[in-house]
Amino acid sequence: MKYIFVLFFLLLLSCKKDIDSYQFSKNITIYQSEPDKKPSINNPPENLSLDMVYVPGGFTRIGSDDGVEWEKPVFWVKVNPFLIDAYEVTVADFRKFVSATKYITEAEKFGDGGILNEATKQWVLEKGANWEFPYGKNSLKAPDNYPVTQVSWNDAKAYAKWAGKRLPYEIEWEHAARNGINSKLLYPFGNELVADGKYLANTWNGTFPNFDKTLDGFHFAAPVASFAKSPLGIYDMCGNVWEWCEDWKTNYSDLAKGTETELIEKKEKVQRGGSFLCEPSWCHGYRVSGRSFTTPETSLMHVGFRCVKDIQ
Numbered sequence: 378m379k380y381i382f383v384l385f386f387l388l389l390l391s392c393k394k395d396i397d398s399y400q401f402s403k404n405i406t407i408y409q410s411e412p413d414k415k416p417s418i419n420n421p422p423e424n425l426s427l428d429m430v431y432v433p434g435g436f437t438r439i440g441s442d443d444g445v446e447w448e449k450p451v452f453w454v455k456v457n458p459f460l461i462d463a464y465e466v467t468v469a470d471f472r473k474f475v476s477a478t479k480y481i482t483e484a485e486k487f488g489d490g491g492i493l494n495e496a497t498k499q500w501v502l503e504k505g506a507n508w509e510f511p512y513g514k515n516s517l518k519a520p521d522n523y524p525v526t527q528v529s530w531n532d533a534k535a536y537a538k539w540a541g542k543r544l545p546y547e548i549e550w551e552h553a554a555r556n557g558i559n560s561k562l563l564y565p566f567g568n569e570l571v572a573d574g575k576y577l578a579n580t581w582n583g584t585f586p587n588f589d590k591t592l593d594g595f596h597f598a599a600p601v602a603s604f605a606k607s608p609l610g611i612y613d614m615c616g617n618v619w620e621w622c623e624d625w626k627t628n629y630s631d632l633a634k635g636t637e638t639e640l641i642e643k644k645e646k647v648q649r650g651g652s653f654l655c656e657p658s659w660c661h662g663y664r665v666s667g668r669s670f671t672t673p674e675t676s677l678m679h680v681g682f683r684c685v686k687d688i689q
C-alpha cells in the first residue's frame with residue numbers, strides 16, 4: 378500500500394512538471410508559474426545586416442497587471458535569440474516584392490481599404506485605397522520611406538515568405554519591445570512619451586478623433602525611423618503603424634495553459650505597437666503590452682508590419 382502511495386505521488390509530480398511549461402514554438406517556451414531563470418547564452422551572429430537587430434534570448438513576463446482585460450493574466454516565457462527588422466516594412470520594400478512576384482494585395486482585389494474619414498469621424502471602406510494610395514485613389518501616393526499600410530495579414534505573410542523571413546509571434550514582439558531583458562517600462566524607451574520636450578513616438582496628440590494637435594510633427598504616418606530607436610536599436614515599435622503578428626487572438630489564460638489550438642476561435646489576428654491614431658483615453662495600444670485584433674483579410678490605413686528571422 379505504501380509503495381502504491383509513493384508511486385502515485387511520483388506520478389503526480391511528473392504530471393505537474395509536464396503541464397508547468399510547454400513549447401509554444403521553436404523559439405518560445407511558455408510557463409504557468411515563475412520559472413527557474415537560468416541565464417541564456419547569447420552570441421550575436423557575425424555580419425549582421427544593418428536592417429535587422431539581434432534580440433537576445435531570455436525570460437520575459439508577457440502582459441500587464443495594470444493593462445486592459447486582454448493583457449491579463451501576466452505569464453512567463455522563455456524566448457530564444459532571433460533577429461527582428463529594425464524598421465517597419467516600407468513602401469519601397471513592398472514595391473520590390475510586388476515587382477518581383479506580381480503580387481496583388483487583398484485591398485486591390487476587393488477594390489477598397491479601410492480609412493478614417495476625417496470629416497465624418499467614421500471608419501469607411503475607401504474605393505481605390507491600397508498600399509500605394511493608402512488614403513484612396515484621389516489622395517497622395519505613399520512615399521517610399523513610409524511604412525507600407527493597407528496590407529492584410531495574408532499580404533504581410535506573403536511578403537515575409539518572399540523575403541526569407543516570417544512574422545513575429547506576439548510573444549517575440551513583446552520580448553523585443555521589452556529590450557530582451559524583461560523591461561517593466563511602459564514603452565521600449567521608458568515610461569514617458571516625451572523626453573526633453575521631444576516626442577519619442579508617433580501617436581495622436583489630442584482627443585481622438587476630434588482633433589490632433591500634431592505635437593509630434595505627424596498627423597498620420599511618419600517616414601520610418603523619424604523617432605529615436607529603442608535601446609535595442611529598433612525604430613517605431615511604439616506607434617506609427619500597428620504591426621501584424623503571426624498569432625490568432627487568444628486569451629492569455631488559455632495561452633499560458635496551452636489550451637488546445639483547435640479550441641481557439643480563429644477569427645482575428647494579433648497586431649502590436651499601436652499607431653498614429655492611438656490616444657491614451659481610448660487606445661493606449663502603443664505600450665509594450667498593448668494588443669489589437671483584426672481579421673486576416675482586413676487592410677487599414679494605420680496597420681503595417683515588420684518581420685523576424687530565426688538564427689540558424
Ligand SMILES: [Ca+2]
Nearest residue numbers: 579580593595
Ligand atoms: Ca502624430
Ligand SMILES: [Ca+2]
Nearest residue numbers: 613616618650
Ligand atoms: Ca509600429
